[in-house]
Amino acid sequence: MPASSSEAVRVAVLADSDTRWKWGALTARRITPADASGSEREPAGPGDEPTGFVLRGRATPTARQLAETGASTAAPREVTGAEFLREVRDAESRGEGYDVVVLALVGGTVRAVLQGLADLGLDRRPVIVTGYVGVVYEKLADGLLLRHGADVVLANSRHDADRFRAVYEGVGAGAESVVEAALPFLGGAPHRPGAGRDTLVFAAQPSVPVTRAERAYVLERLVRHARLHPQREVLLKLRSKPGEHTTHLEEHPYQRLVRDLDPPANFRLVYGHMGEVLDRTDLLVTVSSTAALEALHRRIPTAILTDCGVREVNGNHHFIGSGLLTSFDRLDRGEVPEPDEEWLSRQGVASDGGYDSAFDAARQRVARLLALPELPPISPYYTAETAPGYLPGILARHRLDVTAPPVRDSGLRRIVREAARGAYRHGVQRVAPVVRRLGEL
Secondary structure, X not given: OOOOOOOEOOEEEEEOOHHHHHHHHHHHHHHOOOEOOOOOOOOOOOOOOOEEEEEOOOOOOOHHHHHHHOOOOOOOEEXXXXXXXXXXXXXXXXXXXXXXXXXXXXXXXXXXXXXXXHHHOOOOOOEEEEEOOOOOOOOHHHHHHHHEOEOEEEEOOHHHHHHHHHHHHHOOOOOOOEEEOOOOOOOOOOXXXXXXXXXXEEEOOOOOOOOHHHHHHHHHHHHHHHHHOOOOEEEEEOOOOOOOOOOOOOOOOHHHHHHHOOOOOOEEEEXXXXXXXXXXXXXXXXXXXXXXXXXXXXXOOEEEEOOOOOOHHHOHHHHOOOOOEEOHHHHHOOOOOOOOHHHHHHOOOOOOOOOHHHXXXXXXXXXXXXXOOOOOOOXXXXXXXXXXXXXXXXXXXXXXXXXXXOOOOOHHHHHHHHHHHHHHHHHHHHHHHHHHHHXXX
């Protein structure tokens, strides 16, 4: 039976990057019913804080990055996968078991944690929720099948829900876990032009475009646009500072590339919470950032760049049919694209003002599962029978051995770990690109 029909639902969120922590924490608040009996309630408010955990690894966010997401007032605890599983097991033994676990992770890690949770043999396992942090433009089948086995697989739009179900049904896996919802961080005040304000914001991405030449081109065009329009403030919105990591590795940070230019005074690099930046944005430009959906939801004029091609690797193919595809040449001439309303509706943005109700189906499914006397066994699609040449490698890479004694995190150990992480980042961002260039000579 659920822990209690009158106690508040206990929710844990496990994330592996700053953006996934933002998605996971906000999702947890939006889909959690009032109590373990599944009572209905309004969408959760700021006071409803899940217990947060971030995985220790190459993309572990810094305190600054976590605070900048604005997702929670309580900082998540840094853990290994095995430490998280031990926490779930120990919480149950204390009579404080988690009712819901939100896995805001890459697909392979979701599959490994699903296995770990199944192997715990809990008397009452938690309801497991997972999904995607933004636009799903690559590895659709692989990512979905690795997530299969969760009780709820959230789709951020009707478009995604249809695609997700088609993949699961197409391989003979159950698709009842797919639930249409929306990105949990949409919202904010609708766009209102400010008197005398003209601000263009370029939403940068760590790995799109990927090559140094393409990223240098985008930066040069932004600087050129600022020179052509001296009355316009041109802001390059960055997600991380050099040495920090996000969901993807960034080999060619714009902060380094801009050193080769002499930008005008109306061009600046900015950080901060995306919602706060959008509050003063009059035109959002990007290659394929999820920030475009945030801007569109607020009716901020939005442009998706085609300068480096409309290509799957850039993710901007997702915006085919949106009416938003354009180029710097057109933006320089003052042209602003108009979004296609039908496309917006399929993507779950700026649809009909019923944003909060977009999470009703997910909240209701979680409530129904919590009300069951016993949850069914975790049954992923990838097993030793369906994927004997693939699954063992996925599980081996994560080494979720909860029987091993936990490692005490002494001050010295933390210092060593941070030094090792810094060396790794230096190798990825500085040394590896040089080695690749030498190899091309």
